[in-house]
Amino acid sequence: MIQVGVNGYGTIGKRVADAIRAQPDMAVAGVAKTSPNFEAKVALERGYPLYAVDGERTDAFAEAGFDLTGTVDELVAESDVVVDATPAGIGAANADLYREHDTPAIFQGGEDPDVAEVSFNARASYEAARGADTVRVVSCNTTGLSRLFAPLTEEYGIEKARVTLVRRGGDPGQTDRGPINDTLPDPVEIPSHHGPDLNTVFPDLDVDTMGMKVPATLMHTHSVNVTLASEADAESVRALLEAESRLFVLPPELDIDGAGKLKEFAQDAGRPRGDCWENCVWGDSITVEGRDLYLFQAIHQEADVVPENVDAVRAVADTADREESTTLTEDALGLDG
Template sequence: MIEVGINGYGTIGKRVADAVDNQPDMCIVGVSKRTPDHEADTAIDRGFELYAPDSETEVTFTAHDLPVAGTVETLIADSDIVIDATPAGVGAENAPRYERTETPVVFQGGEDATIAPTSFCARSNYEETVGQTATRVVSCNTTGLARLLSPLDDQFGVESVDCTLIRRGGDPTQSDRGPINDIVPDPVTVPSHHAPDLRTVLPSVDVMTKGVTVPATLMHLHSLTVCLDGEPTADTVTTCLDNESRIELVASAHGRDSCADLRESAHDRGRQRGDVWENCVWAESITVDGQQLSLLQAVHQQADVVPENVDAIRALASATDAQTSRQLTNDALGVGLDSPIA
């Protein structure tokens, strides 16, 4: 069993904790939390040991009747591998702690690419991370792009990519964010940071990205044009994507018209938090004109990196190869929007 510590039990950390807890070859040492809030209650109720940032914070937790197993230093020392799911930038502050104890660590996409020897997407470059001391799972949007482009590049060759990312303004609980009734160039400069970020896991692909933020909280939506080396039919491309376990072909004709429909499906299928781990590609949008492939896909910003974090643990632990890890992760989570209801 790989013993995993979760440093940061927020949007990503709590999801990865549950996913790790469900894996046959992993267990949770504990989770760390800065504030004694309802998420801390949930951690305790799920049976996870709670760790505080320092002995001072420990006191505020015990004052709230929340038992604390120790400080983050102990959590790190007692873990085989740590998931650092702290807010963007805090991972960089934490880096020396992991180095001190020589604990391999998975950072998140909010950190700069230089934080770790590799950046990670299981479908694109799992092998590069095997045996490393640290890696960084790329952000939700970059993960969505890498998962889509890797199989296209493998099967057809990708000459260039042009993607407009229609970005959700914030997660549902981020009430301090906007926009309200506006469409915002974000960033106004071109390309957005997604293009260079994608190159950290798929260096060979020539990619242009532009970002626009809108008043929605459920998912991001990508509008893509991909110039392929060959001229496949739309059916061949559809089959290629359909063979990918973390790509779901969704049909507007089947009532999955929008991001809200995709999340509703996930809730209906009994998924915890209504999470959608897969890229959702609209089948009707897949269009090929010569070498130009066009399509629309949605990615769930809170969830798509979760299986990647699990795979990153196995890569750092040199536990299995990519194919085996991805299969283990998928099976344990129940990846596939139409897979049997748990």
């Protein structure tokens, strides 16, 4: 059993902990939190040993009636691998802690690429991460685009990709985010940071990205145009994408017009927290004009990086190859496209 510590138990950390626990070859060594809030309560109810990040704040946990197992230093010492799911920028500050304990660490997409040896996407860069001491699971958007561009690159080659990312203003719990009544170019600069981030996974990819932010919390939506390097037609592209386990090509008969119905579908299907771990590609949007491919996809920002973190654990522990790991992950989660 790979003992996995989760440092930072928020939107991503709590989902990763549950996904780790579902794996046959992994166990949650514990989760570390800064504050004794509702997520700490649920962590204890789920049976995760709770560790305080700041030793001076242990009293606050005691006053709230939350039993602590120890401090984050002890959690890192006891873990074979740590998943750092702290807010952007804090992961880099934690890197020394992991290094001191010689514990391999998985960082998240909010960190700069140089926090880790490898920018990780299970479909595109698993093998490069095997046995690494540090990897960074790329952001939700970069994960979604990596999953799409990997098979397109292999099958047709990509001459040039252009993506407009219509981004949710904040996650549902982020009451301090916005906009609440506007449509913002964000960032205004072109390309947005997503293109260069994609190049950390696909160094040779010619891609331009533009970002926007809108008053929505549920998902991001990508408008994608790819000039393929060789001839294709919509049917063959669709078949290629349908064969990818982490791409869900939405058939028209489901009558899903947006993120609201996607989340509803996931909830009705019994997905934990209504999570969509896969990219959701509108099948009817897959269009090819000459060598130009067009499509829309939705990305559930809270969820798509979760299976990637699980695979990253096996990659750094070097206990499985890509095929074995992704199959194990998907079987354990019930991720069946």
